[in-house]
Amino acid sequence: xxxxxxxxPEQRLAALNAAYRQAVARKRLRLFAGAMxxxxxxxxxxxxxxxxxxTLFTYFGNFVSYFDRILTLDSGQxxxxxxxxxxxxxxxxxxxxxxxxxxxxxxxxxGAVCAFGLNFFAAENxxxxxxxxxxVRRLLEFARTVPGIVFALIFxxxxxxxxxxxxxxxxxxxxxxLGKLFAEIVENAxxxxxxxxxxxxxxxxxxxxxxxxxxxxxxxVSYALLRFEINVRESSVMGxxxxxxxxxxxxxxxxxxxxxxVSAILLMIVVTIFIIDITTGWLRARLFGRDARS
Amino acid sequence: xxxxxxxxxxxxxxxxxxxxxRPAAARLATPxxxxxxxxxxxxxxxxxxxxxxxxxxxxxxxxxxxxxxIPPDPGTSLPLYLRALGETLSIALLGTTLAATLALPVSLLxxxxxxxxxxxxxxxxxxxxxxxxxxxxxxxxxxxxxxxxxxxxxxxxxxxxxxxxLGKLFSEAIEAADKxxxxxxxxxxxxxxxxxxxxxxxxxLPVIAGQVLYFIESNTRSASIIGxxxxxxxxxxxxxxxxxxxxxxxxxLVLMILVAVAAIDFISGKLRFAIIGRRAVA
Numbered sequence: 001x002x003x004x005x006x007x008x009p010e011q012r013l014a015a016l017n018a019a020y021r022q023a024v025a026r027k028r029l030r031l032f033a034g035a036m037x038x039x040x041x042x043x044x045x046x047x048x049x050x051x052x053x054x055t056l057f058t059y060f061g062n063f064v065s066y067f068d069r070i071l072t073l074d075s076g077q078x079x080x081x082x083x084x085x086x087x088x089x090x091x092x093x094x095x096x097x098x099x100x101x102x103x104x105x106x107x108x109x110x111g112a113v114c115a116f117g118l119n120f121f122a123a124e125n126x127x128x129x130x131x132x133x134x135x136v137r138r139l140l141e142f143a144r145t146v147p148g149i150v151f152a153l154i155f156x157x158x159x160x161x162x163x164x165x166x167x168x169x170x171x172x173x174x175x176x177x178l179g180k181l182f183a184e185i186v187e188n189a190x191x192x193x194x195x196x197x198x199x200x201x202x203x204x205x206x207x208x209x210x211x212x213x214x215x216x217x218x219x220x221v222s223y224a225l226l227r228f229e230i231n232v233r234e235s236s237v238m239g240x241x242x243x244x245x246x247x248x249x250x251x252x253x254x255x256x257x258x259x260x261x262v263s264a265i266l267l268m269i270v271v272t273i274f275i276i277d278i279t280t281g282w283l284r285a286r287l288f289g290r291d292a293r294s
Numbered sequence: 295x296x297x298x299x300x301x302x303x304x305x306x307x308x309x310x311x312x313x314x315x316r317p318a319a320a321r322l323a324t325p326x327x328x329x330x331x332x333x334x335x336x337x338x339x340x341x342x343x344x345x346x347x348x349x350x351x352x353x354x355x356x357x358x359x360x361x362x363x364i365p366p367d368p369g370t371s372l373p374l375y376l377r378a379l380g381e382t383l384s385i386a387l388l389g390t391t392l393a394a395t396l397a398l399p400v401s402l403l404x405x406x407x408x409x410x411x412x413x414x415x416x417x418x419x420x421x422x423x424x425x426x427x428x429x430x431x432x433x434x435x436x437x438x439x440x441x442x443x444x445x446x447x448x449x450x451x452x453x454x455x456x457x458x459x460l461g462k463l464f465s466e467a468i469e470a471a472d473k474x475x476x477x478x479x480x481x482x483x484x485x486x487x488x489x490x491x492x493x494x495x496x497x498x499l500p501v502i503a504g505q506v507l508y509f510i511e512s513n514t515r516s517a518s519i520i521g522x523x524x525x526x527x528x529x530x531x532x533x534x535x536x537x538x539x540x541x542x543x544x545x546x547l548v549l550m551i552l553v554a555v556a557a558i559d560f561i562s563g564k565l566r567f568a569i570i571g572r573r574a575v576a
Binding site: 106158234277 | 331334335338339341342343344348349352353355356359380381383384385387388391423424427428429431432435436437439440441442444445446448449450515516518519522523526529532533536539544548551552555556
């Protein structure tokens with residue numbers, strides 16, 4: 001069986017082909033210009049960041065051998081051949097890891113409570129006044145754009161060395177991040193219950209309590225748990241600036257070249273983070289079903 | 295006015311016992327959870343050394359610091375700060391691009407629809423997870439040991455820590471891609487590489503581009519702090535000025551970071567929507 005494919009007249013075909021080529025050429029030109037622009041930006045960035053490939057190639061061996069060194073004990077053996085010697089400070093490190101976890105827990109909780117207090121003012125549909133919304137939004141933006149560790153540095157100056165500065169830094173950063181997410185949940189909430197409650201003559205506070213809160217609380221908890229995961233990671237470096245937790249011990253080990261200690265502490269941090277990730281993931285799945293994981 | 299009919303509460307109560315008398319376990323669950331959370335909080339506050347006196351003294355001090363920050367003033371070091379900011383932006387841009395370039399091939403290995411055997415995928419994923427578990431600042435310290443102080447260490451730190459995050463995100467994007475295009479390529483006789491190049495990449499690249507832009511944005515933030523450990527950029531200046539208590543310069547630097555982040559946010563938001571259209575990036 002043959003199928004007749006109608007062939008267009010020569011002239012028309014040529015016109016179509018020309019149009020096609022032109023369209024493709026324009027697209028290619030745009031792509032080319034975009035690529036050139038980004039390459040130029042990258043070259044500029046490479047100059048700005050003092051990238052030196054020679055250094056990298058000369059010292060790349062160092063990077064590999066760094067891992068070789070941190071996986072070697074003072075006696076010259078591999079770390080895993082003598083776990084007792086490798087994890088000699090496990091008791092002290094576990095205590096510091098506990099402190100790290102506690103810092104992120106307390107910080108996240110305080111931050112979540114503050115975000116909870118502020119988010120109804122930041123959401124478009126529940127805010128009592130536009131100027132208040134603007135103010136709260138800017139405040140939250142400020143709190144989440146300034147990196148947590150910068151707050152920690154400043155708080156260490158104000159509150160002295162110790163975990164208090166770390167907790168407050170994490171709390172402020174979490175307030176900013178969670179406040180925005182919470183407000184977004186509220187903006188997605190169904191407004192009909194609010195109208196229902198308001199029609200009974202209830203105050204703004206009762207509207208929030210009986211119409212909005214029941215819809216949004218599950219989302220709040222889910223986001224707060226996610227934030228906790230992130231904060232565990234962040235509080236592991238709070239010690240770098242003297243704000244408590246395991247970071248202090250790690251930075252000392254790295255700076256003083258206690259190689260096997262570096263790998264031991266890193267191992268403990270990574271394992272802790274794994275456990276926290278898995279636990280909160282499981283908790284979220286149990287509380288809200290698999291849909292809430294986003 | 296007509297009186298409303300009183301509902302027959304007793305009959306309703308016998309009909310729907312759960313609505314009137316919820317079981318004790320269900321009623322107590324929420325208060326119990328809140329009480330437990332509060333107990334851990336109080337223990338934490340005690341254990342971390344929160345004392346009201348210390349807290350109030352600190353707040354007092356903080357008030358002074360805030361007062362001394364006004365007005366923000368760079369003094370005579372404005373050119374130096376602008377250079378540092380440029381360095382920070384360079385670190386973010388370069389680090390993210392390198393991370394994306396490295397993460398793309400590895401993410402193929404971590405995607406279920408490309409590499410079915412679990413025996414390869416599982417170690418690759420755990421590898422990416424462990425890289426992600428280590429904070430950027432820690433990577434910066436490691437790289438400082440390798441290439442010395444300076445922004446280059448910062449680029450490498452951002453590159454490595456983002457490699458973990460982007461690898462995971464890319465592999466998720468690849469797993470979410472439509473299988474039909476790939477099957478079409480296979481049906482017309484393409485090999486595995488053709489399938490990836492012509493069936494998968496056209497679907498995945500816009501998503502990936504959006505994610506990379508988003509990461510450049512968030513890395514401007516990370517890059518502004520890795521200077522605190524000596525890996526270049528504006529963080530170095532910031533940490534120094536905090537240590538020598540030059541609060542006016544500190545507030546100026548913080549403002550610079552805020553403005554830079556807002557500008558990058560704006561630009562990359564525009565670019566992102568230009569690439570993927572008006573859709574939210576997952």
